[in-house]
Amino acid sequence: MRKVDAAADFEAMLESCRREAKASFSNDEVLLEKWITSPRHIEVQVFGDSHGNVVHLFERDCSLQRRHQKVIEEAPAPGMSPEMRTEIGAAAVRAAKAIGYSGAGTVEFIADGSEGLRADRVWFMEMNTRLQVEHPVTEAITGTDLVEWQLRVAAGEPLPAAQEDLAIRGAAMEARLYAEDPARGFLPQIGRLAHLALPDRAARIDSGVRTGDAITPHYDPMIAKVIATGATREEARTRLLAALRASEIAGLVTNLPFLRALADHPVFAAGEMDTGLVDRELEALTAP
Numbered sequence: 001m002r003k004v005d006a007a008a009d010f011e012a013m014l015e016s017c018r019r020e021a022k023a024s025f026s027n028d029e030v031l032l033e034k035w036i037t038s039p040r041h042i043e044v045q046v047f048g049d050s051h052g053n054v055v056h057l058f059e060r061d062c063s064l065q066r067r068h069q070k071v072i073e074e075a076p077a078p079g080m081s082p083e084m085r086t087e088i089g090a091a092a093v094r095a096a097k098a099i100g101y102s103g104a105g106t107v108e109f110i111a112d113g114s115e116g117l118r119a120d121r122v123w124f125m126e127m128n129t130r131l132q133v134e135h136p137v138t139e140a141i142t143g144t145d146l147v148e149w150q151l152r153v154a155a156g157e158p159l160p161a162a163q164e165d166l167a168i169r170g171a172a173m174e175a176r177l178y179a180e181d182p183a184r185g186f187l188p189q190i191g192r193l194a195h196l197a198l199p200d201r202a203a204r205i206d207s208g209v210r211t212g213d214a215i216t217p218h219y220d221p222m223i224a225k226v227i228a229t230g231a232t233r234e235e236a237r238t239r240l241l242a243a244l245r246a247s248e249i250a251g252l253v254t255n256l257p258f259l260r261a262l263a264d265h266p267v268f269a270a271g272e273m274d275t276g277l278v279d280r281e282l283e284a285l286t287a288p
Contacts, residue, residue: 038114038274044092048101056089073134074173078271084119104131140172171236172229179221182258183286188221194251203243
């Protein structure tokens, strides 16, 4: 891979790539891709059934990442215009219909956020053919149960709703609470949960562990998902921060202090984040 910042450097970089590719793979073909300086990770929840119906349940913003893995997700995406929402949703539906897709799926896009979200600055990245970890934020803003939808579609039923039945109500955010050490490159941690108290009245908590359980190296070190909702994005963010501050964990290192700092970061509060925010602000976000 070569990043070319000036047109004058292009030929030399191209030849360098070709030589390396030829030596490594006996094939000197290369791909040319646009370098996006302020990337936003925007994804669209789609759902299809065996009767040819496909709908989208709007978008999620998953730009807050570490090691290319999501940390805090939200729906809807901040700064999304109605026109772009319509276009990106239609594109996701076309992709699902093109392959006769059935069940839950996520069509993922990279958007250039340097001048705000624009329909002419968003590109297809990949499709995840499953229900994703962050599906609760979509459920929260659409009033749906996507796991129920999966079961109904698997049983041969048509989708429970048409596109015109779906609408966005409010905002939602989800934080992934992990047994990992952000100050040491987000290294996974193992150990026993001596104490775990999560505020399930202030937020939706999806978890499979409790006090006394062990976090082992054999599974993903996620402890819980903390999901907060609100009539506005700021209300959802404030509630998420309150839930994280009220959470208690002892026994092993977790990313809880990091999540609190991230949820309270002014750039995130303003909805102006990109996928590089965590890396740029890591020292401040992991300060003791």
